[in-house]
Amino acid sequence: ISGNSATEPECTTALPIGETQSVEIGHSDLKLQLLTCNVLTLLPGMQQQAACGAGGPTRLQTLIQQMKKEEITVFALQETRLRTDLRLKNEDYYLIHAPANQRGQFGIMVGFAKSHAFAFYDNGKPHAQGWFDESHFAIITAEPRLVILRVCNKFFKTIIIAAHAPHTGAPIEDIEAFWRRVDQELGTKYTNWPKLLMADVNCRVGDVPNQHIGTHGAETSCPKSDAFCQFLAAQQMFLPATFAELHKGPTGTWKHPNGTWTRNDLIGVTFDWPLSSCFSWTDIEMDFSLTKDDHRPARVCLKWSTVDKSQALEFKKTKQCPPQMCTAALQHLPAEP
Secondary structure, eight states, rough: OOTTTTTSOOOOOOSSSSSOOOOOOOSOOOEEEEEEOOOOOOGGGOOOOOOOOSSSSSHHHHHHOOOOOOOOEEEEEEOOOOOOOOEOOOSSEEEEEOOTTSSSSOOEEEEEEESSSSEOTTSSOTTTTSSGGGGEEEEEEETTEEEEEEEEEEEEEEEEEEOOOOOOOOHHHHHHHHHHOOOOOOTTTTSSOEEEEEEOOOOOSSSSSOOOSSTTTTTTGGGGGHHHHHHHHHTTTEEEGGGTEESSOOOOEOOTTOOOOOOEEEEESSSSSOSSEEEEEEEESSSSOOSSOOOOOOOEEEEEEEOOOHHHHHHHHHHHGGGGGGSSSOOOOOOOO
16 A cells, blocks of 8 residues: 555654553553454343343354454454443453344444553563553443444543444445434544544445555445445544555455455554554454354454654654654555454
């Protein structure tokens, strides 16, 4: 992928932490293992009335055990169908959940790892402050089809958007209204914040490529795809799974009844971070299905580095980028996690 002036970050936005440059964190390597999947339901035995907690032998716990083993640092699950409180208890992840609606439909859960660090020293050991803490998260929106969270710590800040868009059979007016609503919920307060999207987007993209969407695994789009594409452009994100340089293996995440795999689930990544590595794949090993193999998680691994306080302050004075911070955000080096 080649960068251009419209999508490369300004030098002032290349710093992973715009407001915390005075914090002594030294040089650190950051790594985020992202996963998103539509799980259809977390209810045991497919019974909506059955009790389902975050602990014990439930489907949720089974999925969490898999994600812990894979060292997932941030995940989003759509269509949980659970009617639980916003914050659930779990020993491995901080769980934030938007309950299903009154009819028991939808529901979105976002998890942040407790047992896996996201920041590391030069020697590869976890940074003393490189672990998620409950104080890092703030809920902006929590609805059955949409969760928006503010995440801010000493190393990076971001807005995470976990979404479940209307299916392709919905009226185009409903699809457009959904993505407009996401825009409205973000408002202007977070315009300059880097954003990550983890969603079941329920649309086809790739046949009209640009800097946000590549041609890899292209599927035939239609007017119902336009609202999502416009949202990506407005929020300055790109889809790693749509670029051959960044994605490895199959692209399908949902199996149509006719046997065709389509790319319903996507992770969108901000242009703002000075990424040294961005690697995308559909995980065919993790078992997120129920009675048949029809849902697979979409995954992305991101890596980049922070700079120490002295470099950040010197940059602020001179308005010149330190050499290691001037790599265009689109010039990612695909490397396996």
